[in-house]
Amino acid sequence: MSKTDFPVNDLLRRKLQTSLTFISLTTCVASTLFLLLFSDQIGFGITSVTQNTLTIGYWAIFSNFLVFVGILVFAVGAVIISFITFLMMAQRTRDFGLIKAAGCPNSLVFSYFFTELLMVTFLGCILGVTVGFLTDYAVINMSGFQAYQKAPNFWFAPLVFVTFFVFSLIFGLKPILNAAKLSPTAAMSPMQYFGLSEGNRFKALSKSRLTLKIASRSLFRRQSTTVRIVVFLSIVFMLLTVSIAGSIIATGTTTTRIEKAIGKDLLLVAHKDMGTQYISLLAKFSGATEKTDFNYLDPNFALTEDVFQQLNGISGIANFGKRLVYEGQIQEVMNFTYSDSATIPIGAYREADSLIVGIEPENVLSEWFIEGRFLKNSNSSEALVGDSIAALTFEMPLLQSFRMQNATLNIVGVCLDPINNGVVVFVPFKMLKNLNNVSNPNIMLVQLDSSVNKETIIMQMQERLTNVNMDLAVFELNEVLKKNVGFLGAIWSVIMFLPLFSLVAATLCLIGYLVLVINEQRQEFAVLRAMGAKPTTVLAILAVQSLIVLFSSFAVGISLGVMGTLMILTPQPVVTSFTILEIAAWLLVAVFGMFLLSLWPAIRFAKKPILKIMS
Amino acid sequence: MPVKTTDSVVSTNSLYKAYQLADAEVEVLKDVNLNVVRGEFVAICGPSGSGKTTLLNLISGIDRPTSGKVIVLGQDLTVQDEDFLAEFRCRNVGFVFQSYNLVSTLTLAENVAFPMEWSRKPEAEIEARVAELLETVGLQHRANHFPAQLSGGEQQRVAFARALANDPELILADEPTGNLDTKNGQKITQVLKMLKANGKTVIVATHDPEIMCLADRSLCLEDGRLASQNE
Numbered sequence: 001m002s003k004t005d006f007p008v009n010d011l012l013r014r015k016l017q018t019s020l021t022f023i024s025l026t027t028c029v030a031s032t033l034f035l036l037l038f039s040d041q042i043g044f045g046i047t048s049v050t051q052n053t054l055t056i057g058y059w060a061i062f063s064n065f066l067v068f069v070g071i072l073v074f075a076v077g078a079v080i081i082s083f084i085t086f087l088m089m090a091q092r093t094r095d096f097g098l099i100k101a102a103g104c105p106n107s108l109v110f111s112y113f114f115t116e117l118l119m120v121t122f123l124g125c126i127l128g129v130t131v132g133f134l135t136d137y138a139v140i141n142m143s144g145f146q147a148y149q150k151a152p153n154f155w156f157a158p159l160v161f162v163t164f165f166v167f168s169l170i171f172g173l174k175p176i177l178n179a180a181k182l183s184p185t186a187a188m189s190p191m192q193y194f195g196l197s198e199g200n201r202f203k204a205l206s207k208s209r210l211t212l213k214i215a216s217r218s219l220f221r222r223q224s225t226t227v228r229i230v231v232f233l234s235i236v237f238m239l240l241t242v243s244i245a246g247s248i249i250a251t252g253t254t255t256t257r258i259e260k261a262i263g264k265d266l267l268l269v270a271h272k273d274m275g276t277q278y279i280s281l282l283a284k285f286s287g288a289t290e291k292t293d294f295n296y297l298d299p300n301f302a303l304t305e306d307v308f309q310q311l312n313g314i315s316g317i318a319n320f321g322k323r324l325v326y327e328g329q330i331q332e333v334m335n336f337t338y339s340d341s342a343t344i345p346i347g348a349y350r351e352a353d354s355l356i357v358g359i360e361p362e363n364v365l366s367e368w369f370i371e372g373r374f375l376k377n378s379n380s381s382e383a384l385v386g387d388s389i390a391a392l393t394f395e396m397p398l399l400q401s402f403r404m405q406n407a408t409l410n411i412v413g414v415c416l417d418p419i420n421n422g423v424v425v426f427v428p429f430k431m432l433k434n435l436n437n438v439s440n441p442n443i444m445l446v447q448l449d450s451s452v453n454k455e456t457i458i459m460q461m462q463e464r465l466t467n468v469n470m471d472l473a474v475f476e477l478n479e480v481l482k483k484n485v486g487f488l489g490a491i492w493s494v495i496m497f498l499p500l501f502s503l504v505a506a507t508l509c510l511i512g513y514l515v516l517v518i519n520e521q522r523q524e525f526a527v528l529r530a531m532g533a534k535p536t537t538v539l540a541i542l543a544v545q546s547l548i549v550l551f552s553s554f555a556v557g558i559s560l561g562v563m564g565t566l567m568i569l570t571p572q573p574v575v576t577s578f579t580i581l582e583i584a585a586w587l588l589v590a591v592f593g594m595f596l597l598s599l600w601p602a603i604r605f606a607k608k609p610i611l612k613i614m615s
Numbered sequence: 616m617p618v619k620t621t622d623s624v625v626s627t628n629s630l631y632k633a634y635q636l637a638d639a640e641v642e643v644l645k646d647v648n649l650n651v652v653r654g655e656f657v658a659i660c661g662p663s664g665s666g667k668t669t670l671l672n673l674i675s676g677i678d679r680p681t682s683g684k685v686i687v688l689g690q691d692l693t694v695q696d697e698d699f700l701a702e703f704r705c706r707n708v709g710f711v712f713q714s715y716n717l718v719s720t721l722t723l724a725e726n727v728a729f730p731m732e733w734s735r736k737p738e739a740e741i742e743a744r745v746a747e748l749l750e751t752v753g754l755q756h757r758a759n760h761f762p763a764q765l766s767g768g769e770q771q772r773v774a775f776a777r778a779l780a781n782d783p784e785l786i787l788a789d790e791p792t793g794n795l796d797t798k799n800g801q802k803i804t805q806v807l808k809m810l811k812a813n814g815k816t817v818i819v820a821t822h823d824p825e826i827m828c829l830a831d832r833s834l835c836l837e838d839g840r841l842a843s844q845n846e
Contacts, residue, residue, distance in 0.1 A: 210721075210729050217720035527716040530677050531730055531777070532705025534698050610677045 007116040010095075016515060016601070017088060022124045024084045024508045025168065028077035029128020030135060031501030033160045035073055037136040037152050038494065039066045065246060065495055068564065072239035076502040078167055079232040080509055085172030086228070087512050089117060091519070096179040097187025106180055113176045121168035128164070129157050139494060211537065215544035218521060229513045230553050236506040237557020240590055242564040243499040245583045249565070251492045253574040255485050258285075260367040261417040262484070267446040267458065268475040269311070269465065274301040274442050275475045278325060281355065282480045285418035286487035296326035300471070302440035307472065310464040311444075316452035321365040321445035324358035324432050330425060331403045332393050347395040354389050355420040356404065358429035358441070365445045372398050372413030378430040383409040388422030390414040405435045418484055445477075503590060510546065510598040517545055518605050525605070526613040535606040542602035546595060554591050623686075624785055624816040625651040625674055630683035632669055632839075643669045645839040647683070653784070654814045656807075658821055658830035665836040667820035671787045674818065675708050676700035688784060705733050709778025711788040715770040717762040723749065723773050724758040730780040748776035752806060768799025775806045786810055788819045792826065804829065 011018045092113055099109045136152060179187050219226045262282060268275055273294075280290035303322070311317060332350040336343050361375040368374075368384070375382045383402070390397040394411070401410045402425070409427055417424060433439055448457055458474050465472040518525075525538045605613070630647035633640050643666045651657050659667050672678035673685050676692040685692045688707055692700060704710070717726050724745050731741045749755040752772035754765075762770055771791055778786055788807070792800035804825050810817050811829060819826055827833050835842045 210725075210732050213725065214718065214720050221720060523716065524718050524720070527712070527718065528729075529701065530675070530704065530710055530712075530716075532701050532703075532733055534701040537733075609679075611672065 006112045007119060010092075010112070011116055011119065014091075017091065017512065018120065020508050020512045020515070021084050021088045021120050022127075024080055024505045024512070025121060025124025025164070026128040026131055027501050027505040027508070028080050029125050029160055029164045030131035031505070032074055032077050032164070033129055033132025033156055034135045034139075034501070035066070035070050036156045036160065037132065038139060039070065040153050040156070065243075065250065068246075068567075069239065069243050069495060069499070072235070072242060072564075073499070073502055076232075076235050076239055076506070077164065079235055080502075080505045081164060081167050082171035083228055083232050084509055084512060085117065085121065085168045086175060087225070087509075087516060088120070089113065089172045089175040090225075091516065092116075093175060093179040093182075093187050096176070097182065097184040100187065101184035110176060110180050113179075114173070117169065117172040117176070121165055121172065125161050125165045125168070129161050132160070133157070139497075211540045211544055214524075215541050216548065218517065218541075219545055219548055222517070222520065225513070225516065226549065229509070229549055230556070232509065233506060233550065233553030234556040234560065236502055237554050237587075237591075238560040238564060239499050239502055239557075240587060241558050241561020243496055244586045244590075245561065245565045247492045247496045248579055248583050248586070249573045249575055251489065252576070252579055254488050256574045257369045257416050258418055258484050258488065259481060260369070261415070261419075262477055262481045263365045263445060263447070264478070264481065265448065265450075265454075266365055266477045267448065267461070268477055269303065269307070269444040269446055269461070269472065270442060270475070271301040271469075271471050272473040273471075274298075274325075275473055278443055279475060279477075279480050281325075281420045282418060282477070283483055284421050286484050288483075290420075294327075296442060297436060297438060301442040302438070303442060303444050303472075304440055304468070306468045307444070307465065310468055311446070311461060314457060314460050314464070316449050316457045317446055318449045319363070319365060319447040321363055321447070322360055322429060322441035323443040323445065324429055324436075324438065324441045325443050326356055326436075327353060328356045328404060330354050330356075330389075330393070332395075333401045333403055333408060335396075335400050337396075337399060347400050350393050352389060352393040352423070354386075354393075355424040356432070357419070357424060357426050358432035359426050360429050365447050366417070368413075368415035368417055370413040370415045372411070374413060375426070375428060376412075378428045380428060381407065381409050381431065382412045382428070384413045384415045384426040385411050386420070386422035386424035387414055387416050389424065390422075392423070407431065407435055446474075503594070507594045507597045510549070510594060511601055513549070514542060514546055514598055515601050517542065518601060522613055526610050529610045529613065539599070539602050539606040542605070543595075543599055546598045546602070550591055550595055550598075554587075558587070622652045623650055624653050624655070624688055625649065625818065626684075626686040627674070628684040628686070630670075630673060630685065631681050632666070632673060632678070633681045643839050644673070644680070644836075647836075647839075647841055649834070649841065651816060651818060653816055656811045656817045656819075656829060656831045658819050658827045658833040659836060660820075660822060660827065660833060661836035661842075666839045667836055668789050670836065671710075671789050671818065671820055674785075675710050675787050676704055677710075702733075705730050706781050707783050707785060709775075709781075709783040709786045711771070711774045711778050711786070711791050713790040713793045715762070715767065715774045715794075717770055717773055717777070719762050722759050722761055723754060723765070726762070726773055727776045727780055730777065734781050744780065748779055749773075751779075751809070752776045753802075766799070768795050768802055771795060771799070771803055772806060775803070779810075784816055786815050786817045788817070788821075790820055790822070792821065792823045801825070 096109055096113065099112070100106065133152070268278065270278060274296070277290055277294050277296075280288050284290060308320070311320070329351055332347050332352075334348055335346045337346055338344070359375075361377055361380075370384065372384075375384060385394070385397055385402075390411075394400050394402075397411045397414055401408050403409075404425070404427075409425075409431075415426070416422070417426075429441065446461075448454060458476075461474050465474065521541075525533075525541075528538065529535070627647055627649045630644055630649075631642075632644040633642045635641075647666075647670065649670075659670065661667050669678065673680050673692075674687060676685075676687070676695070680693060683693075687703075690703060692703070695703070717723075718729070721729065727745045727748055728741050731744060736744075745758070746755060749758055752775055754769060754772055754776070757765065757769065762773070765773070771794075775788075775791070778788075791807075792803050795803065800823060804823070807817065807819065807826060807829060819830070821827065
């Protein structure tokens with residue numbers, strides 16, 4: 001037999017085990033490569049900051065998540081690969097002994113099994129790289145991210161391939177090297193190839209039912225392998241908890257913040273060009289572009305007192321929010337702080353183009369998430385700055401001020417608002433009037449009573465506005481809100497999709513573990529059946545073993561996952577009882593899904609005739 | 616499970632068993648007609664590969680014949696499903712393997728107890744029966760030991776105790792002394808003598824002359840056929 005005939009035949013003979021190893025390897029490599037490619041292309045890469053979409057505050061939440069989930073996906077991949085290759089090669093220890101006992105030289109046996117390991121890991125990693133690229137292509141092109149993609153970085157492929165290939169070889173080689181050192185008799189002993197502990201006489205659960213007794217003691221007897229699978233599944237559940245809990249909480253939090261910043265069920269009254277421009281500025285967050293060279297202070301855009309008088313007469317309107325919106329330049333003002341009797345300079349005199357929004361502090365319809373505080377009143381020389389401009393133009397914004405059109409404004413808060421991707425400052429409207437010699441706002445936000453028929457009111461408003469100026473229009477902000485929330489949802493869906501790879505690989509490993517359990521207990525199960533056990537008893541013993549392994553890992557993984565989630569969560573997360581229920585439901589679905597799938601080899605085995613089991 | 620109380624405990628009719636191995640069909644049993652009555656001790660001898668184990672497997676319902684009938688305690692085992700056969704074996708048949716086949720994760724007491732647990736007997740009854748059976752085979756002091764801590768002979772005695780747990784009508788033993796030295800073999804023969812004295816129906820596949828002497832009837836299998844019957 002040639003050096004390649006034996007490995008090929010041996011791999012084909014163990015179809016289930018070979019496919020499990022192969023698919024697990026492919027999944028791990030593919031998920032890691034996809035994660036790197038996707039985060040790099042979409043702009044959440046570790047080094048790049050995308051300023052075209054998302055405000056910096058939102059970007060930071062996603063970026064933190066991707067880095068954390070990425071580390072976990074890689075850790076899971078490494079542990080899966082080490083476990084599955086170890087499992088695959090450990091089960092060949094007996095064959096190693098048998099072939100040696102038949103007179104085959106050690107080096108030749110070693111080369112047989114090493115070739116098998118090389119074949120499986122090489123092909124698994126190659127296929128993983130291919131699947132990783134295909135998944136990235138599919139996700140980028142089919143889930144609304146086309147606008148943000150750049151060419152994939154092909155260097156990630158060799159990086160991931162080499163890392164995982166080396167990992168697989170190291171962990172797969174260990175059991176073959178161990179077997180090479182053993183005498184044929186020792187290699188053929190079940191103590192070796194099932195990782196059984198020789199002296200364990202622990203009477204686990206001696207008062208319990210037979211099924212539980214056999215299952216728990218078998219797990220104790222197989223200590224080394226059981227510990228490996230529990231450790232590995234714990235990391236998988238940690239990853240799952242972080243990504244499921246984290247993304248559900250973060251989705252809720254980010255969505256709520258966007259809704260509050262834009263305002264839910266608000267109407268916008270403006271000149272049709274100004275209204276369109278304002279909506280583009282709001283939707284810039286999710287990829288829209290506004291008009292450049294737009295004259296915001298065009299007198300035609302002014303909303304005169306006539307407009308308010310017309311609208312005031314409509315019953316059903318609860319409140320107005322006037323805004324003066326235009327683009328301008330702001331300049332950071334350098335400041336000093338004192339620490340340990342030393343004067344420390346803060347910032348410089350950086351300049352930036354920003355959207356300037358004049359608001360009436362007593363009458364705003366938005367509820368921003370603010371670090372710091374809101375503006376005191378219309379007469380104050382204070383400003384709120386958006387999170388992006390705060391990060392790009394200021395060193396310590398809450399201790400600084402900025403100059404704008406010869407006025408100096410103290411920054412009292414940093415807020416999250418998607419308008420112009422967070423490159424925005426909010427200042428008292430009264431102050432802007434004086435600075436620009438403009439007396440009227442160019443945007444009006446309208447809040448309706450919740451009880452009224454929206455369509456009817458919009459029609460009435462439109463009618464009355466036409467009396468004043470034919471170019472005035474009513475816009476619904478819900479659509480842009482929906483678009484922005486949808487965009488956030490799409491990104492979170494992709495992030496939640498990442499652990500799915502790890503979950504699939506983990507399930508395959510659990511199936512691999514149950515195959516090992518079945519092989520080890522094959523003779524005992526046959527005896528139990530011969531003594532009168534029904535096939536369901538055998539299935540129950542295997543199911544209990546799978547459950548013990550799963551739930552012990554689940555407990556450890558969830559605890560670590562909750563800690564991880566708390567570490568990377570956004571400040572003041574929005575957590576309702578429904579959020580907790582949703583997280584618990586997803587995690588339970590994952591664990592029960594894994595459990596049911598892991599039973600597949602057990603069901604197949606339980607159906608076998610007794611003599612076939614014994615043979 | 617209703618069991619008919621006729622004198623015939625085992626009856627086989629034109630029993631034929633063949634295995635498909637690669638391209639060839641191997642005939643293991645051919646036209647085996649056997650009748651064993653209540654309380655009878657039957658020894659089956661024959662060279663390796665003659666079909667002794669297969670015959671015991673068919674009688675216990677562990678395996679199914681290619682054709683022919685196996686009627687045990689009035690039940691035609693060839694037409695029953697796996698669950699029925701499992702319960703039937705549990706309550707009515709005690710099987711002793713050549714290689715003991717104790718469950719390594721259970722103590723001796725637990726090994727003896729599990730067929731009774733499946734028959735849903737009360738715990739107190741199980742405990743008393745386990746103690747009685749281990750005393751019968753002389754291993755009551757090892758009740759909490761695991762099989763790996765016992766010698767082959769001791770394990771085989773526990774295997775007999777397990778086979779007797781539900782007080783089955785029929786005991787099948789497949790070369791019970793085949794793996795044992797003379798001294799331990801004699802201890803097993805003592806157990807078989809006790810079973811005979813208690814009026815159990817016993818069928819033993821064996822090469823052991825001592826066990827053959829103990830039998831009411833010895834049957835010899837040659838090339839899958841019952842070649843001779845010595846009363």
